[in-house]
Each structure stands twice: as C-alpha cells, then as structure tokens.
Amino acid sequence: MxxxxxxxxxxxxxxxxxxxHLPIERAVEPSTVVIPMQQHIGAPCEPIVKVGDRVLVGQKIGEAKGFVSSPVHSSVSGEVKAIDMMPAAGGGEVLSVTIISDGQNEVDPSVxxxxxxxxxxxxxxxxxxxxxxxxxxxxxxxxxxxxxxxxxxxxxxxxxxxxxxxxxxxxxxxxxxxxxxxxxxxxxxxxxxxxxxxxxxxxxxxxxxxxxxxxxxxxxxxxxxxxxxxxxxxxxxxxxxxxxxxxxxxxxxxxxxxxxxxxxxxxxxxxxxxxxxxTGMPLVERITTVTGKAVASPKNLLIKIGVPVKDVIEQCGGLTQKPGKLIMGGPMMGLATHTDEVVITKGSSGVLLFDETEAKMPERGPCIRCGKCVDICPAFLQPLHISNFSNNNMMEAAEKYRALDCIECGSCSFICPAKIPLLQAIRVAKRNIIAKKRKQS
Amino acid sequence: MVEKLTVSSSPHVWSENSTSKIMLDVVIALLPATVGAIYFFRLNAAMLIALAVITAVLTEMAIQKIRKQPVTVSDYSAVVTGLLLALNIPASAPWWIPIVGSIFAIAIVKQLFGGLGQNFMNPALAARIMLTLSWTDQMTQWIKPGADAVSGATPLSFVKGVTAIPSKAPDLYDMIVGNIAGSMGETSAILLILGGLYLVYRGVISPKVPAIFIGTVAVITLIAGGFDASYMLYHVFGGGLMIGAIFMATDYASSPVTAKGKVFFALGCGIITSMIRLYGAYPEGVGFSILLMNVAAPLIEKYTAPKVFGEVRK
CATH class of the missing domain: 3.40.50.11540 (NADH-ubiquinone oxidoreductase 51kDa subunit)
Structure with missing residues (x-):
C-alpha cells in the first residue's frame, strides 16, 4: 500500500x-459523575435540571445555547446532587451537574x-x-x-x-x-x-x-x-x-x-x-486510553462522561510512583492539569500520567539557529523567529511571520535541541494578535 | 492526590537531541582531519591544535565568568571553534598564532556579539582571516608534510593566474589524500568528506550547502579552464574549499535557516570563491566568500521565507 x-x-x-494490544474494557460503574456544561468549543450549555431531580441515562441535562454549542446528557440514572463550579481540565472552573448514581442505569424513554x-x-x-x-x-x-x-x-x-x-x-x-x-x-x-x-x-x-x-x-x-x-x-x-x-x-x-x-x-x-x-443513545460515554509510566496497569477504557480522573486511575491499579504530571490527551497537544479532580469529558482521548523524571522541564539554552524547527514545521513557518518576536513583544512582526497559521502541534518545541519552548511563545503571540484584532473590529 | 503536579504548555515530550550533542558530533566529524593533520605534520600540529582548543575553552570560560553568566563550555561549541581554527592555520605557525586566533574568535566574534548562536560570522573563519591579514608571513608559510618538513607552495598557488596546470604542481592523488602543503586540516579532502558524510548522516548539516558550494566552484572552474577536468579538480580539492564548504559554510548561526536561503547562500559562496581564485589578488577565496555571505545571510533569510501552508501567493 x-x-x-x-x-x-x-x-x-x-x-x-x-x-x-489491550481490548477495550468497560470501566467500573461510577457512584457519582460530575458532568461539565461545557465540554466542547463554543457556547456553554445551560442546565435544565434542578438539584434533587431524578435523571435517567441519555436524558438531556444541559441545553445548547447557540448554534456552535452542543447539548449534554446524563451518563447515569440517579439524583442531581449539585449544580456548581468544578475544576476544569484547562485550569479554572466549569459549571457542572453532579449526579449520584442509583446503580440502575435506567434508560431515558427518549432513547x-x-x-x-x-x-x-x-x-x-x-x-x-x-x-x-x-x-x-x-x-x-x-x-x-x-x-x-x-x-x-x-x-x-x-x-x-x-x-x-x-x-x-x-x-x-x-x-x-x-x-x-x-x-x-x-x-x-x-x-x-x-x-x-x-x-x-x-x-x-x-x-x-x-x-x-x-x-x-x-x-x-x-x-x-x-x-x-x-x-x-x-x-x-x-x-x-x-x-x-x-x-x-x-x-x-x-x-x-x-x-x-x-x-x-x-x-x-x-x-x-x-x-x-x-440505538438513539446520545454521547454519554467514550473510549479513553489511560496510560503512562506512573499508572500501574494502563488500559483502554470505555468510560462514562463525568467520571473523575482519580477514579479512573484507581481502576487502572492506581499509581506506581509519585506522579509528576497529569495530561488530559496525548503528550504533544494534551493539557497538563493541576488536579485529578477533573473528569472525563467528550474530548478526553487519553489520561496520561508522567512520573517525576518525565515531568521535569528541560533546561533551556540559547537558540543556535540550527533551523530544525523551520525544517519540520508542518505549516511551513519559522518558529524561531516568531518565538523571538513574541518574547520581545513584537506582535506585529510575529503576525507578519504568520503566527496565526500555527496549528499548535508542538513539533518545533519537540525538535529544538536548545529546548526552547517555541510553541508556548507562539501561542502567546497568537492570543495577542487575536485579541488585538477583536479590539479593532 | 496531594502531590504537586507540573502544569506547562504542550508539548510535554522533547527529542533526545541537544546543543551539546550537535557540537560533539561536529567535533567527531573533525577528528579524521585532525588525526590526519597530526599524521602529516607531526608534533608541531598536535601542539598547535591543543593550544587553539584550550585557549578557546578558557577564553569562553573567562568571559562568561567576568560577565557573570552561566559557564557553558560543556556544550562543546568552544571546542569546535578552537579545533576549526587550528585546522585553518599552517603547521609551521608559531605557538602564539592559535592563541591569538582563539581569543579573537571567542572573545570578539562570538561573545561580544551575544555568545552562542548570535555570532554574525563564523568565529574560526573570522579569526583565520584576521590572522592572515595581520601576520601574513606566519600564516602563509606552507610546509610539505613529513618529519623534515620543507616549505612548499599550495596547489592553488600553482594554478593562480593560469588556466592550465603547470608540470611541477603536486599530484592530484596527493591532494585528495592530503599529502600536500596547506593549512593543517584543509589538505586532506578525503578525511574532510568523511567528516561531512558523518554530519549528514547524523542530520547535523544539510548536504545541500556543501554540495552546491563545491558544485558551483566545479562548474565555474571547469568553464574557466576550458573544460579541463583536472584543472577543475585542482580547484575542487585544493585550498580550503572542502573544510570551508563542509564545516564553515554550514555554521548555523551565520547562515540562513530557510531551505531556499541555504541554496542562495551556497551559490553565493561558490561564485565569490571562484571569482577571487580566478581574478582576485589572493590565491584562495573560500574564507572571504563565506564571510561575505555570512554578512548577507540575514538579508537572504528575509527574502526566502517559505511559503506558508495554504498561503496564496499574490
């Protein structure tokens, strides 16, 4: 081929x-799920249930607000215990509906x-x-x-x-x-x-x-x-x-x-x-790879949306050693998270746990202009220059070097022999340029 | 989980490559030529090489100490500069030549312009030119290899100003092997090419720059020599073309990072080298051509930015 x-x-x-080589396993039935009202790009959902309501599997609990938005459904049957702010994977907090499962998994008649x-x-x-x-x-x-x-x-x-x-x-x-x-x-x-x-x-x-x-x-x-x-x-x-x-x-x-x-x-x-x-069943569970050196037995799990990451890790035999980094997603584009209180969401393709050695940030040296970042950039940018402009607050120059065309894949930071966090600087430039554009329009 | 977790911007993994590994690769690539120099020119060569390398490292250390910066000699970049410089001076040079050269290369060309990656010229090459202009006699006392070294002319001085090879010029085979008069490291084409192949294999340099540089010189001298292949080979294997094209024109800091820029850069080096050799006052033009193109590198880079993915050329 x-x-x-x-x-x-x-x-x-x-x-x-x-x-x-590990077949997908169904994760253990959660006793509690915490379902964020925003698991997607776009407008957050508005909860349409109240504390104390009984909800069923597949029942809509968050209504999409706007066209670029997506409704959220309950992944268990049980009682709504709380609707409040909970830790989000990207840092900060997100409005979430906490549901205590009754273990029945009664399916909503709409399914x-x-x-x-x-x-x-x-x-x-x-x-x-x-x-x-x-x-x-x-x-x-x-x-x-x-x-x-x-x-x-x-x-x-x-x-x-x-x-x-x-x-x-x-x-x-x-x-x-x-x-x-x-x-x-x-x-x-x-x-x-x-x-x-x-x-x-x-x-x-x-x-x-x-x-x-x-x-x-x-x-x-x-x-x-x-x-x-x-x-x-x-x-x-x-x-x-x-x-x-x-x-x-x-x-x-x-x-x-x-x-x-x-x-x-x-x-x-x-x-x-x-x-x-x-089947008519909305998106209430997904396959997530739970892996990394710090996890006792890595697995591919079919997990209900809203299960806290710490429960997921527990099910994979817990930790073998002190973890250094918790990444939601893969190591190239995933989000490093500050707490294991975050939950599995619709976009959670992976839960990756690094040990302390892997989590250690490399020491950064000066750019030797080897040009490796230019050679490998899949968007054909010159990361070393954009990063330099960004670090010196020269956002117009960064824009001229087409920072906005960066797809944030992280290949430049990966390849850099001087371990310069190129993508991080380019991200800063992108945010600045976009913010300025918004202001102008 | 009570442990403190590291939170950082992605990516969370890095390649094994590092600045010191790259520099060490360059040192390794220079070893065949270094050993060759010691073999051909004996003890004096070993002494000059040692002096150049040690001075380069000590100078870098001293300046970083004075400027209260972290000492970074363990990245091997000063070793590379010292070694390259040593290979660029004749084996007959007095002991202080490599010392003065290394101090100039590291202190002035490299550190004063901001250190590693910031030098706008190749430090070793700039030092060679400085030494040649200041102490022309000491820097052009070429000797023939051997224990009882006698002074001799470099192959290029035989073909200077003529378009055919005089009968007393050295054998082409000797030139390729390195059994000729010249700077310590530039005499053996084969050992330099060996080092170059290693650098290409390790991904340290792109073969584009040396290939285009040498190719351009080959084409121009072939035409100038009336399609006499051996005249062209004299230019290709003589003088500093190999060491310049493989080890100096590929210097990261002073050459363009863009793929297209590298082509123009190498082309410019080849044209200027040929012009100086054929029409200039000096027999050799490799050093000047690279330094001139070093200065032009930022401009070349500016105008050879790659076309961004999805960009529509206006």
Missing amino acids: KLLTFKGGIHPPEYKELTE QPKGDIEKLSAKEIVDIIKEAGIVGMGGAAFPTHVKLSPPPEKKIDTIILNGAECEPYLTADHRLMLETPENVIYGLRALMKSVGVEKGYIGIESNKPDAIETMTKAAAEYPNIEVVGLYTKYPQGAEKQLIYACTKKEVPSGGLPMDVGVVVNNVGTAAQVAIAIK
Missing part, C-alpha cells in the same frame, strides 16, 4: 505498546433507534447528531453538526475520517477500529449522506497495520469508501495535514476544510454517530 503523507513533521517515540440510514434525510441525520451532543472526539471537541452545516455556497465533496491517532501513547481510536469497525463505516456512511458527498476516506497511520486491514475489510462492500494508509509521522492527524495527505489540497490560510470541499471527523466521532442512529 502506498502511504500518503504531508511535508514536515517529526517522529516522537510512540509508547503505544503499553495499551495497543429510541432512529431507523435506517437509507430512510433518514440528510437534515434528519444532522439533527440526530446535534441532539445526541456529538462533538469531535479526537480531542478538540468541536460540535459535529456545525461541520455538517456548511453555508450553501460551499460544496462539500469529500469526508475524511481521521484514524491517524498520531499522538504518542494514545490507542483508543486504534482499538475502536479493531473492535467495532462496522460502527465506523456506518457512521461514515451517515456523515456522507448528511452532506451529500460521494467520496469517503478513512486515513490510518501505518503503525496500525491491523486496523488498516480490519477497516479495509469492513469497507470492502462500499466502493465509495477508501481506507488509506498514512505514513507514521506526527502530526499526521492534524486536520489540514490529513486533508493534504488524502487529497493533495491545501486548506487556504485562515480558512476551513470546507473551503476545499472537505469535512474531517475522527473515527471515534463516526462510531458515535452510528450509535446515536442505531
């Missing part, structure tokens, strides 16, 4: 062997199969996805129905499913593709119908040959679905890089995938769409 790819990128150590794809209209599929609270499950958690509602002048011709899973350590998508390939295909077909496209790709990195094989078999009877092998390189799963690899089209600077007629979704998102149509 010819492997497709993009220009630039890095080869971080993968550490996937910790969990890639009913939606019928066959063939019988559903495009609009019906988008509505099912929207009502099921489905968001991008690769980590960014962008509401899926928004991607599927392009303005009429944008003609979408291709859907790409992202099965690259290029982040080190993470194996949730890998296991999903191996264990329920039929859901991935079903979801892709639904997504294709929802925007009326003929061509569907499923891109998988070559370090998962078994997933490529399984998905190719599952897609065999659908000639318009093509499983493509991707060269194993980070950030192969970055949206614009994935589109380039599959279609050789460059999403214009500042534009969206729909500008080149493409919609990208994670394989996990597609499987969730299949579940929402087949």
Whole structure:
C-alpha cells in the first residue's frame, strides 16, 4: 500500500505498546459523575435540571445555547446532587451537574433507534447528531453538526475520517477500529449522506497495520469508501495535514476544510454517530486510553462522561510512583492539569500520567539557529523567529511571520535541541494578535 | 492526590537531541582531519591544535565568568571553534598564532556579539582571516608534510593566474589524500568528506550547502579552464574549499535557516570563491566568500521565507 503523507513533521517515540494490544474494557460503574456544561468549543450549555431531580441515562441535562454549542446528557440514572463550579481540565472552573448514581442505569424513554440510514434525510441525520451532543472526539471537541452545516455556497465533496491517532501513547481510536469497525463505516456512511458527498476516506497511520486491514475489510462492500494508509509521522492527524495527505489540497490560510470541499471527523466521532442512529443513545460515554509510566496497569477504557480522573486511575491499579504530571490527551497537544479532580469529558482521548523524571522541564539554552524547527514545521513557518518576536513583544512582526497559521502541534518545541519552548511563545503571540484584532473590529 | 503536579504548555515530550550533542558530533566529524593533520605534520600540529582548543575553552570560560553568566563550555561549541581554527592555520605557525586566533574568535566574534548562536560570522573563519591579514608571513608559510618538513607552495598557488596546470604542481592523488602543503586540516579532502558524510548522516548539516558550494566552484572552474577536468579538480580539492564548504559554510548561526536561503547562500559562496581564485589578488577565496555571505545571510533569510501552508501567493 502506498502511504500518503504531508511535508514536515517529526517522529516522537510512540509508547503505544503499553495499551495497543489491550481490548477495550468497560470501566467500573461510577457512584457519582460530575458532568461539565461545557465540554466542547463554543457556547456553554445551560442546565435544565434542578438539584434533587431524578435523571435517567441519555436524558438531556444541559441545553445548547447557540448554534456552535452542543447539548449534554446524563451518563447515569440517579439524583442531581449539585449544580456548581468544578475544576476544569484547562485550569479554572466549569459549571457542572453532579449526579449520584442509583446503580440502575435506567434508560431515558427518549432513547429510541432512529431507523435506517437509507430512510433518514440528510437534515434528519444532522439533527440526530446535534441532539445526541456529538462533538469531535479526537480531542478538540468541536460540535459535529456545525461541520455538517456548511453555508450553501460551499460544496462539500469529500469526508475524511481521521484514524491517524498520531499522538504518542494514545490507542483508543486504534482499538475502536479493531473492535467495532462496522460502527465506523456506518457512521461514515451517515456523515456522507448528511452532506451529500460521494467520496469517503478513512486515513490510518501505518503503525496500525491491523486496523488498516480490519477497516479495509469492513469497507470492502462500499466502493465509495477508501481506507488509506498514512505514513507514521506526527502530526499526521492534524486536520489540514490529513486533508493534504488524502487529497493533495491545501486548506487556504485562515480558512476551513470546507473551503476545499472537505469535512474531517475522527473515527471515534463516526462510531458515535452510528450509535446515536442505531440505538438513539446520545454521547454519554467514550473510549479513553489511560496510560503512562506512573499508572500501574494502563488500559483502554470505555468510560462514562463525568467520571473523575482519580477514579479512573484507581481502576487502572492506581499509581506506581509519585506522579509528576497529569495530561488530559496525548503528550504533544494534551493539557497538563493541576488536579485529578477533573473528569472525563467528550474530548478526553487519553489520561496520561508522567512520573517525576518525565515531568521535569528541560533546561533551556540559547537558540543556535540550527533551523530544525523551520525544517519540520508542518505549516511551513519559522518558529524561531516568531518565538523571538513574541518574547520581545513584537506582535506585529510575529503576525507578519504568520503566527496565526500555527496549528499548535508542538513539533518545533519537540525538535529544538536548545529546548526552547517555541510553541508556548507562539501561542502567546497568537492570543495577542487575536485579541488585538477583536479590539479593532 | 496531594502531590504537586507540573502544569506547562504542550508539548510535554522533547527529542533526545541537544546543543551539546550537535557540537560533539561536529567535533567527531573533525577528528579524521585532525588525526590526519597530526599524521602529516607531526608534533608541531598536535601542539598547535591543543593550544587553539584550550585557549578557546578558557577564553569562553573567562568571559562568561567576568560577565557573570552561566559557564557553558560543556556544550562543546568552544571546542569546535578552537579545533576549526587550528585546522585553518599552517603547521609551521608559531605557538602564539592559535592563541591569538582563539581569543579573537571567542572573545570578539562570538561573545561580544551575544555568545552562542548570535555570532554574525563564523568565529574560526573570522579569526583565520584576521590572522592572515595581520601576520601574513606566519600564516602563509606552507610546509610539505613529513618529519623534515620543507616549505612548499599550495596547489592553488600553482594554478593562480593560469588556466592550465603547470608540470611541477603536486599530484592530484596527493591532494585528495592530503599529502600536500596547506593549512593543517584543509589538505586532506578525503578525511574532510568523511567528516561531512558523518554530519549528514547524523542530520547535523544539510548536504545541500556543501554540495552546491563545491558544485558551483566545479562548474565555474571547469568553464574557466576550458573544460579541463583536472584543472577543475585542482580547484575542487585544493585550498580550503572542502573544510570551508563542509564545516564553515554550514555554521548555523551565520547562515540562513530557510531551505531556499541555504541554496542562495551556497551559490553565493561558490561564485565569490571562484571569482577571487580566478581574478582576485589572493590565491584562495573560500574564507572571504563565506564571510561575505555570512554578512548577507540575514538579508537572504528575509527574502526566502517559505511559503506558508495554504498561503496564496499574490
């Protein structure tokens, strides 16, 4: 199989062997869940339950406010104990609904199969996805129905499913593709119908040959679905890089995938769409890879939304040593979190625990202008210059060097021999430039 | 969990690569030529090399102490400068030449401009030029290799101003192996290429710069020599072209970081070298060409920014 790819990128150590051969296990039934009202990019939800209410599995408890937003549902049946601010993975706090489970898992009567794809209209599929609270499950958690509602002048011709899973350590998508390939295909077909496209790709990195094989078999009877092998390189799963690899089209600077007629979704998102149509169950649980040196027995777990991370770690045999860093997501783009009180959300692709040695920040030296960051930047930027401008508060120069085109993959910081936190400085520049633009408009 | 957790901006993993590993690789790449120099030029070569390296390291240490900065000699960058400088001086040079050169390279060219990564010229090369201009006699007393070294002319001085090789010029085979008169490290093309291949293999340098630099000189001298291949090979293997193209033009701090910039930079080095060799007053032009292009590097870099992903050229 010819492997497709993009220009630039890095080869971080993968550490996937910790969990890639472990079948997905259902996590222990939680006694309490804390469900944040914002688990997605966009407007937070408004709680529609009160303290003391009895809620059922799949019952909507947070109503989306605005178009770019996504409703939230209960993952257990039980009683609402509190509605208050709780720690969020990105730092700070988020309004959350705490539910004490009664252990019954009684399903809400609204959860009913939606019928066959063939019988559903495009609009019906988008509505099912929207009502099921489905968001991008690769980590960014962008509401899926928004991607599927392009303005009429944008003609979408291709859907790409992202099965690259290029982040080190993470194996949730890998296991999903191996264990329920039929859901991935079903979801892709639904997504294709929802925007009326003929061509569907499923891109998988070559370090998962078994997933490529399984998905190719599952897609065999659908000639318009093509499983493509991707060269194993980070950030192969970055949206614009994935589109380039599959279609050789460059999403214009500042534009969206729909500008080149493409919609990208994670394989996990597609499987969730299949579940929402087949069973009617909204997004109330997800597969998360719990891994890292500090975890006793790393696992791929099917976890209910709202389960505190400390319970999840407990279930993986607890800690083997003093942890140094807790990362929600993978090591390249994940968020380092200050507490294990945070919960599993719709975007939690991984829970990664580093020991103290791994958590130690490297000592930074002066830039030797080796140009490695320029060589590997998948957006073709010059990170050393943007970082320098940012550190010297020269935001206009940073903008001129196109800081806003940075996809924040972190390859530059990874490769830098002087261990300069290039991405961190570029992020500062981006925030500054965007804030200034907002002020002006 | 009561433990304090580290919170930092992603990414949370870093490559194994480091500045000192890169510099150590350059030292390793220079070893064949260094051993070759000691073999060809014996004890005096060993002494000069030791003096240059030790002075470079001590100078860096002293300046960082005076300026109350962390001492960073363990990153091997001063060793690289000292070693490169040593390989650029003749084996007959007096003992104080490498000392003066190393102090100039480290104190003035490197540290006064801000230290590692900030020097706008290659320190070793700038020191070589300074030494040549100030002590021309001592810096151009070329000797032929061997225990009873006798003075001799470099291959380039034979072809200076002529377009055919005179009969008394050294054998081409000797030039490739290094059995000729010249600076200590620039005589053996094969040992320098060996080091260059190691650097390319380790990903320290891009083969683009040396290949284009040497290629440009080859093409121009081939034309100037009326398509006489051995005349062209004299220019390619003679003088400081190999050490300059492989070890000096690839200096990170003083060359462009952009891929396209590197092409223009190397092309410029090749053209200027050829012009000085063919039409200039000096027999050798590698050093001047690299220094001139060093100065032009920021400008080249500015105009060779890569086209950003998804950017539409206006």
